Each structure stands twice: as C-alpha cells, then as structure tokens.
C-alpha cells in the first residue's frame with residue numbers, strides 16, 4: 001500500500017483537523033483564534049501515533065497507536081496491567097509482531113515463536129546486554145566507574161573475547177554446564193536440603209507456616225551455603241534472608257530511582273544491608289571457601305578493576321539469578337502438586353522407584369535415599385509437571401536492543417525490518433498460552449503435556465537425558481511445538497546457564513518434600529487451594545502468587561523416624 005493510500009485510509013480525521021485549522025482565520029477576535037489554534041494542535045497531537053504508523057516502512061512491525069494517549073498511554077498500560085498488558089493487546093490485535101511507541105523509544109513486541117527464533121539468535125545487530133545493563137546498574141547500585149569496566153567490549157565487538165562480561169559470562173556458563181563442578185554444587189545443595197527437611201518438623205509435630213516464605217528461607221540458605229560457602233552472608237547474618245526478599249519485593253521502586261531513600265525506603269535500606277555484607281564478603285576474602293564458580297567470578301571482577309565494594313555488589317545480581325526464579329518456580333511446582341490430590345498420589349507412586357532403603361551403619365536407623373538422576377530420567381510425570389508449572393508461570397520478556405538496522409526472515413513471513421534503536425521484547429507470557437501453538441487447552445494446566453513416546457531435543461537437549469526405551473518419556477517439547485515457544489529459561493544467545501542445576505535442585509526438593517510431609521490449609525485443614533497469579537506485578541521472570549498460602553505441615557504417617565537423603 002502506498003503512503004498516499006495509507007494517509008487516506010488512516011484513522012486520522014483529516015477533514016475535521018483541516019476545518020479546525022481554517023476556521024480560526026475567519027475569526028476576528030485574537031484570543032479566540034489563539035485558543036482554537038491551540039485546541040487544534042492539541043487534538044492533532046493525539047493522532048501523532050497514527051501519523052507515525054502511516055510513515056512507517058511497510059516491512060516494519062505495525063505500530064499499534066494508543067487509542068487516546070500518545071507516547072504515554074502504553075507506558076501507563078504496562079505499569080498498570082503489569083505483565084498482563086501484552087496479553088490484553090494480543091486479545092484485540094492478535095499480531096505476530098507489533099510495535100508500541102513509548103516516550104523515547106519504540107518497543108517491538110514479539111508473540112510468534114517462529115519470529116522469536118531468528119531474533120534470539122546471536123547477532124551483532126541485536127544486543128542483550130545493551131538492553132539490560134542500565135537495569136543491572138540500578139538493580140545492584142554499581143557506580144559509573146564500574147559501568148565503564150563492564151561496558152568495555154560488552155558484545156565482543158572487538159572480536160577478541162576480552163572484557164569483564166565476556167570472561168565472566170563464559171566462565172559461569174562453563175561452571176554450570178554438566179561436569180564435575182556442577183555435580184559438586186548439586187551434591188552440596190541436595191545434602192543441605194536433606195538436612196534442612198529432616199530437621200524441619202519433629203516426628204509428631206506440626207509446622208504452621210507461609211509456604212512461599214518457607215521455600216524462600218530454605219532455598220536462600222541452601223543455595224548460599226552450597227555456592228557461596230560456609231562464610232556466606234546469610235550464615236553470618238541470618239536476618240539478611242528476610243532483607244534480601246524485602247528488597248526483591250520492592251526492587252522496581254528502587255530501580256525507578258526517584259529519591260529511592262525516600263520513595264522506596266524499606267527496600268532501599270534492605271539492599272544497603274545486603275550490599276554491605278557482600279562488600280565484607282569480598283573484602284575479608286570469605287569467597288575463597290566458596291564453590292570454584294564464585295571464587296573465579298570475584299577474582300575476574302577484581303582483576304578487571306572493580307573495587308571490592310563493587311565486586312560485592314556484583315554478587316547481588318548472581319544471587320538473584322540463583323534464587324530469584326528458582327524459589328517461585330519451586331513454590332508453584334509444589335502448589336500445583338499439593339492442590340491436586342490425585343496428581344500428588346501419582347507422583348508419590350511414580351517417584352518411589354527412585355527411593356532406596358538403607359540402614360545407616362552408625363545409627364542403625366533406616367534411611368531412605370532419593371536418587372535425583374532417576375527422577376530426571378525415569379519419572380516422566382514429575383518432569384512433565386515441573387515443565388508445565390514453568391510454562392504456566394514463566395513470564396519473562398526476553399529483551400534485545402537493535403544496535404544496527406536489521407532484517408529478519410522466518411518461514412511463512414515476509415522479511416521484517418527492525419530499525420536501529422528499537423527495543424525488542426519477546427512476550428513469553430503470551431507465547432506460553434497461544435492455542436495455535438499449545439492446542440485448545442493452552443490456558444489450562446495439564447501435567448501430562450510434556451509426556452511423549454518420542455522426544456524433541458532442540459532447545460534443552462542436554463538438560464535431561466531421557467530414557468528412550470521407556471514407554472512414556474518426559475519430552476522437552478510436546479509434538480509440533482517449536483523450540484522457541486517454551487521460554488522459561490530464555491532462549492538462543494541468552495539461555496539460562498543455571499537450568500541444569502535448577503532442575504536437579506527443584507525435582508529433588510519437591511520429591512523429598514512430598515514423600516516426607518502431608519500439607520494442609522492452615523485454616524480449613526483441607527487440601528490447599530491453588531493461588532491466583534499476581535498478574536499486576538512485573539516479575540523478574542516468574543510470576544508471583546497473588547496470595548501466599550498458609551499451611552500446616554506434618555510428617556507423613558509411618559515416616560516419623562525415617563531419615564531421608566537426596567543424592568545426585
């Protein structure tokens with residue numbers, strides 16, 4: 001369609017604008033004329049986004065003008081509706097890719113997995129770090145000097161692989177890839193979970209608690225001990241566990257950076273307390289007793305010129321990476337199982353094959369040992385429920401910055417032009433419930449969705465080594481679902497390097513929990529109700545519950561004296 005035709009067919013009321021422009025010239029009274037001209041200008045301003053739509057290159061993603069508030073309308077919409085905003089837009093327009101105009105920039109929203117695939121692929125023109133660096137800086141409070149170090153050769157534009165981000169990123173990916181260091185971290189983590197849960201409730205006792213709060217505490221303490229070592233900040237200052245999560249709950253307000261010490265005082269003080277302890281952790285070299293990944297990370301940061309204070313703060317990012325998504329993911333996985341008695345019974349039954357009975361040679365007591373490798377390879381319902389839980393709650397918008405104008409191509413689509421300076425968001429929350437991809441029950445929780453007799457290996461091939469001889473196997477993706485459609489761990493050039501660790505710890509924890517305990521709603525004594533998702537909040541990447549269930553937890557009958565262990 002030519003620009004002229006688009007002008008004529010646009011939603012802009014050209015005739016009335018023209019009339020309003022001409023009428024003032026017939027009016028003699030100066031003040032009324034000025035008033036009418038201003039009025040016309042103002043009215044016209046409301047059509048600027050429609051005008052931008054007309055002036056677009058036809059191969060650009062179509063701009064969706066805000067119906068009544070240009071430049072600000074979509075920003076307000078995102079804040080007001082949180083992660084639900086893209087779903088609301090999608091319900092009206094159902095475009096595979098579109099653009100929203102915001103104050104200083106244009107946001108391109110991708111809701112087609114076929115288009116997400118070429119966008120998330122590594123490219124010199126599409127930068128991940130260019131987009132998140134400012135967020136990272138505000139998240140942990142890095143100073144300008146450190147940011148200069150961080151920005152140097154950020155996207156390996158020199159092609160030398162040098163620079164802090166390249167070196168640290170590759171090292172973390174290597175340490176978290178399957179191998180002896182990952183096994184050591186997972187072994188430590190699972191041993192700590194066993195100790196924590198064995199000590200949680202005496203055989204005849206009952207623990208009344210907030211389920212999310214419990215998962216937060218157990219994971220934060222266990223992750224910190226397994227990865228950051230015996231001198232981690234939460235061991236030395238146990239009160240920091242609550243402060244860490246207090247910051248997490250209020251970090252958006254701190255990152256808005258409008259006098260945060262006044263407007264977001266509690267989370268701002270909480271971050272200060274955590275950062276001070278992390279600074280001490282680096283200054284006193286407590287990291288030397290941590291897992292090799294942390295030792296190397298701190299040393300790389302110091303080597304590139306970060307001060308101990310800033311190297312401490314940099315660890316706050318990784319703490320979020322390690323616990324920020326794993327905690328809510330574990331909570332939802334647990335809640336999905338506990339709220340469905342039939343599924344709970346099936347999972348207990350299926351995972352019994354991973355439990356081995358042994359008498360402890362020292363105490364003579366009976367021990368039950370759960371092998372996590374067996375959970376991963378021989379318990380398809382467990383693995384499928386885990387992945388389905390992630391599908392339902394992972395809402396990350398994978399971001400990229402267009403650093404040079406770039407054209408993408410994908411089967412079934414004409415070439416799409418992405419203009420320099422645009423920000424891209426791949427809307428996982430929308431993609432995860434597309435009926436065209438996942439089938440008519442896309443919005444429902446189906447714990448069997450990831451069970452198949454065949455396997456697809458595209459995206460997470462090394463995450464689970466499925467047993468191909470079993471009748472049913474857990475599959476990475478249901479049949480005909482493209483790999484870029486399951487986005488819980490991101491994808492392409494930025495895929496979560498911690499996904500192997502996360503799978504072991506979460507499958508192990510949930511299996512141990514359901515074998516050891518019976519969980520009831522604290523008020524009613526009945527099966528817990530599955531909470532609603534809090535769609536109004538913008539999450540790190542995983543949705544939070546609108547209300548955190550309060551539960552009473554008891555040892556299962558006949559299991560009171562048994563000591564449980566988890567092994568890799």
Ligand code: HEM
Nearest residue numbers: 321322325326329396398488489490494496497498501502
């Ligand atoms: C179920 C739990 C988890 C989920 C859903 C998850 C999800 C993600 C996602 C979506 C990203 C990509 C971010 C983006 O594209 O913006 C990411 C990055 C990352 N994750 Fe995870 N993650 C989980 C657990 C973990 C764990 C346990 C660790 C560490 C042990 C970890 C370490 C990291 C790191 C270091 C990055 C940054 C990668 C980079 O900058 O290239 N994650 N995670």
